[in-house]
Amino acid sequence: xxxxxxxxxxxxxxxxxxxxxxxxxxxxxxxxxxxxxxxxxxxxxxxxxxxxxxxxxxxxxxxxxxxxxxxxxxxxxxxxxxxxxxxxxxxxxxxxxxxxxxxxxxxxxxxxxx
Numbered sequence: 407x408x409x410x411x412x413x414x415x416x417x418x419x420x421x422x423x424x425x426x427x428x429x430x431x432x433x434x435x436x437x438x439x440x441x442x443x444x445x446x447x448x449x450x451x452x453x454x455x456x457x458x459x460x461x462x463x464x465x466x467x468x469x470x471x472x473x474x475x476x477x478x479x480x481x482x483x484x485x486x487x488x489x490x491x492x493x494x495x496x497x498x499x500x501x502x503x504x505x506x507x508x509x510x511x512x513x514x515x516x517x518x519x520x
Contacts, residue, residue: 407489407513414517418482424474427491429453429465430510435473436490441519442483451475479519488514 407425410416427435439447453471455461465471479485490512 410515421477426472438488440486486516
């Protein structure tokens with residue numbers, strides 16, 4: 407996860423967050439945003455272009471691809487952003503993937519919006 411640091415304080419508004427992940431067979435990354443313990447976003451995004459292709463084509467399995475998501479942070483509160491890859495991985499609760507055995511790579515950041 408780029409663009410947001412752990413423990414950062416942000417002003418309310420929209421925020422584009424980017425990152426990268428190693429592509430798995432499905433080429434997807436799962437994104438969950440939780441505000442004050444309530445899930446406010448649950449999305450699955452395709453990985454964009456890969457470094458290996460000089461940013462011309464999506465990543466093949468095992469290659470690193472980039473992703474981007476526009477977050478609605480217009481409400482104050484404590485947020486946790488969780489991003490992971492893995493076949494059919496679905497979050498169970500506030501930022502914790504349910505089936506750790508299917509999660510391949512995960513990252514999270516907690517931050518405050520004022």
